[in-house]
Amino acid sequence: MKKRIVAGMMVAMMAIGAVGCGNASSDSKKSSDTEYTIGIAQFAEHGSLDNCREGFLEGLKEEGIVEGENLTVLYDNAQTDTGTASTIADNYVSKKVDMICAIxxxxxxxxxxxxxxxxxxxxxxxxxDPVAAQLADDDGNSVGNITGTSDALPVKEQLEMIRELMPDAKKIGIIYTTSETNSVSTIETYKEYAPDYGFEIVETGINTIADVDMAAADMVSKVDCITNLTDNTVVSGLQTVLEHANQANIPVFGSEVEQVKNGCLAAAGIDYKKLGIQTGKMAAKILKGQAKASEMPFEKITDPSYYANTEVADKLGIDLPNTFTEKAEVFDTITVSEE
Known part of the structure; x- marks a missing residue:
């Protein structure tokens, strides 16, 4: 019997609206002209996860599975609520979709x-961290009919970048959601490697997006900079973090391109569009019967992408060295995403 994951989730009482009708199929192989229905469940609405979703559909398209032609997509956003995420998943199962894509x-x-x-x-x-989330074993193999891609942050490269841009910094602040397994795991990685670069990690845990304001206001008085994780709740409140950091004249480092576009100084992070494309190609193999999810180890992007924002640097009075900007994608304006 497969082990059920326990994550402190209560079932949401709200009903998810009707969003189409899925076509059930238990066949292990499908012909090339088969129509598919995929339910895409996204935990929060922000740039990095949106890029994942767009990349996922692009990866499927490159493999001949195209929305509006032979693919019906059901899409729901949990708005950072774990109970709603559970209800969305139950809804897709009741509709007997051909696959669930979970972002x-x-x-x-x-x-x-x-x-x-x-x-x-x-x-x-x-x-x-699929292992910490109990979605894969210690060797990266699936624990069931599930597989996918990891956005594990390049923590060493991020710390190295921060040291290059802030040679005198000593304390790095991190705000994270205590209920997000991915964030808890990444915090431990930061703690492990920070001393190698002469840093101390100052952490603050929150429960909901309402806690971001107070956490950020307190954090900026204790640290030389803040580094942002892929924490969905904190990313959703990024502008609040940036507001407090700007008032204190300290930089916030991002974990991917959208955060840098929206006001973080720089990042050694993940290209979520590429990650989504990689995931879509994996999904296509499963839908076409070329592979089984249960037999596919999870995959990840091994090389980080570097980003910098010169408008942010100018406002903070930080000179970005050529050794960094030559390898980074550089933006010269701050573009705040619409809520």
Whole structure:
């Protein structure tokens, strides 16, 4: 019997609206002209996860599975609520979709639980630590009918970058959501490697997005800079963090391109569009019967991408060295995403 993941999730009482009708199929192989229905469950609405979703559909398209032609997509956003994520997954199972794509750890854990006793495969993306989330074993192999891609942050490269840009900095602040397994795991990685670069990690845990304001206001008085994780709740409140950091004249480092566009100084992070494309190609193999999710170890992007924002640097009075800007994608304006 497969082990059910326990993540402190209560079932949300709200009903998810009707969003189409899925076509059930238990066949292990499908012909090239088969039509598919995929339910995409996204945990939060922000740039990196949106890029994952767009990349996922692009990866499928490159493999001949195209929305509006032979693919029906059901899409729901949990708005950072784990109970809603569970309800969304249950809804997809009841509609007997051909696959669930789960974007971010809470949605992946919910989808795995909901689809456990069915033949519906789950493909996840934007999961920092599939092992810690109990979606893979210590060797990276699937624990069931589930696989996908990890957005594990290049922590060493991020610390090296911060040291290059801030040679005198001593304390790095990190705000994270205590209920997000991915964030808890990444915090431990930061603590492990920070001393190698002469840093001390100052952490503050929060429970909801309402806690971001107070946490950021307190954090900026204790640290030389803040580094942002792929924490969905904190990313959703990024402008609040940036507001306090700007008032204190300290930089915030991002974990991917959208955060840098929106006001973080720089990042050694993940290209979420590429990660989504990689996930879509994995999903296509499963849908076409070329592979089984249960037999596919999770994958990840091994090389970080570097980003910098010169408008932010100018406002903070920080000179970005050529050794960094030559390898980074550089933006010269701050573009705040619409809420």
């Amino acid at each position: 971010a750890t809470p949605c992946a854990m919910s989808a795995y639980n909901s689809a456990m006793n069915t033949e519906i495969p789950v493909v996840y993306t934007a999961i920092s």
